[in-house]
Amino acid sequence: MRIGILGTGVVGKTLGSKLAKLGHDVRMGSRKAGGDQAKAWVKEAGSKSSEGTFADAAAHGEMVFNCTSGMGSLEALNAAGARNLEGKVLVDVANPLDFSKGMPPTLSVCNTDSLGEQIQRAFPTAKVVKTLNTVTAAAMVEPSIIPGVHTMFVSGNDAKAKAEVVNFLKTGFGWKEVMDLGDISCARAQEMHLALWVRLYMKLQTPNVNVHVAR
Amino acid sequence: MRIGILGTGVVGKTLGSKLAKLGHDVRMGSRKAGGDQAKAWVKEAGSKSSEGTFADAAAHGEMVFNCTSGMGSLEALNAAGARNLEGKVLVDVANPLDFSKGMPPTLSVCNTDSLGEQIQRAFPTAKVVKTLNTVTAAAMVEPSIIPGVHTMFVSGNDAKAKAEVVNFLKTGFGWKEVMDLGDISCARAQEMHLALWVRLYMKLQTPNVNVHVAR
Numbered sequence A, B: 001m002r003i004g005i006l007g008t009g010v011v012g013k014t015l016g017s018k019l020a021k022l023g024h025d026v027r028m029g030s031r032k033a034g035g036d037q038a039k040a041w042v043k044e045a046g047s048k049s050s051e052g053t054f055a056d057a058a059a060h061g062e063m064v065f066n067c068t069s070g071m072g073s074l075e076a077l078n079a080a081g082a083r084n085l086e087g088k089v090l091v092d093v094a095n096p097l098d099f100s101k102g103m104p105p106t107l108s109v110c111n112t113d114s115l116g117e118q119i120q121r122a123f124p125t126a127k128v129v130k131t132l133n134t135v136t137a138a139a140m141v142e143p144s145i146i147p148g149v150h151t152m153f154v155s156g157n158d159a160k161a162k163a164e165v166v167n168f169l170k171t172g173f174g175w176k177e178v179m180d181l182g183d184i185s186c187a188r189a190q191e192m193h194l195a196l197w198v199r200l201y202m203k204l205q206t207p208n209v210n211v212h213v214a215r
Helices: A010-021 A036-045 A054-060 A070-080 A115-122 A137-141 A159-172 A184-204 B010-021 B036-045 B054-060 B070-080 B115-122 B137-141 B159-172 B184-204
Strands: A002-006 A025-030 A050-053 A063-066 A089-092 A127-131 A151-156 A177-182 A210-214 B002-006 B025-030 B050-053 B063-066 B089-092 B127-131 B151-156 B177-182 B210-214
Touching: A002 A010, A002 A054, A002 A070, A010 A025, A010 A036, A010 A137, A025 A036, A025 A054, A036 A050, A050 A054, A054 A070, A063 A070, A070 A115, A089 A115, A089 A159, A115 A127, A115 A184, A127 A159, A127 A184, A151 A159, A151 A184, A151 A210, A159 A177, A177 A184, A177 A210, A177 B184, A184 B177, A184 B184, B002 B010, B002 B054, B002 B070, B010 B025, B010 B036, B010 B137, B025 B036, B025 B054, B036 B050, B050 B054, B054 B070, B063 B070, B070 B115, B089 B115, B089 B159, B115 B127, B115 B184, B127 B159, B127 B184, B151 B159, B151 B184, B151 B210, B159 B177, B177 B184, B177 B210
Parallel strands: A002 A025, A002 A063, A025 A050, A063 A089, A089 A127, A151 A177, B002 B025, B002 B063, B025 B050, B063 B089, B089 B127, B151 B177
Antiparallel strands: A127 A151, A210 B210, B127 B151
């Protein structure tokens, strides 16, 4: 599948490399084409991979991953362009974390709204699926680095889009337990989970931490 | 030990009954003494138990549990009186959930502050320990109703107070995994977890749900 990755940070590179390894045709996008990070990634990720602007990557992808930092996601997605996202599955991995006052970060939106919902409202024809934002980048594509069974959450308004993403999570990335929480308003719960995740990270001194839903 | 329970709802009654069963001398407090709920509880909980006003219960307790609904906790604690809480371990079980706009509820305070911190600021000599707010009342005192290993979080500024509460949780209530997150500002994470908890409750159609920290 042709996949667009928005963002050339650790999350974008980790997801991009895994998807390329799985045989997908991945284009990574950033503010400007030809940046050092993106070019180095293309060299590493192999012959099918490419890079360009946010708009290049979004236009390329049949499925698009938002891996930009949450505070800048709406701006990046606007640069990607509504037409390039129209009707597509848009996997939102970002967290609206505000580090401007140090650790722990706060959320720039929460409780009565979420970044996932803001993105869905801004791009109403895109099929936004919120997922993967509750674990560190390395665990997203290799959940077994965290021992035991643990849970990945998914939310979104479009059942078919969620099923497609869940298939990627299970078959492609190796997630054993994926839980569909409901519509995109559940992104509030997924993003607010970062408050606990960051405390666990600080307490346990490792990013390799997740939760398992016991019931 | 003499224990004061503030609040005669399901949480107060469940904790009060369990603590009475464990041999503690429990007094339950509410806005007015002699209410039907409190009197029925005393009858059921046995000879050592008693009831009265918030102030009666707080004065009675060597340890005090705040089991009032979060939106009214500060008012209830003010009625209990700062002098009756002075120097005592104050276990804060409440969640600042606002149900005024229906399900799911929102939090009346979160992200940059928490109810636990508000209580600690309002009663600076009390040793506030936030815990138990992340599970349903029945599971607080009988965690095994939720299958498997799962985690109870604790936070607070006073290490000795936390150790005392952790001992109650483990020895008294049967919690196998208790995690001390840090100081009382971690109450933000514990209270914000309700956003996810409520979604899990809605999705799974059971309140018998908790998370286990995998790492």
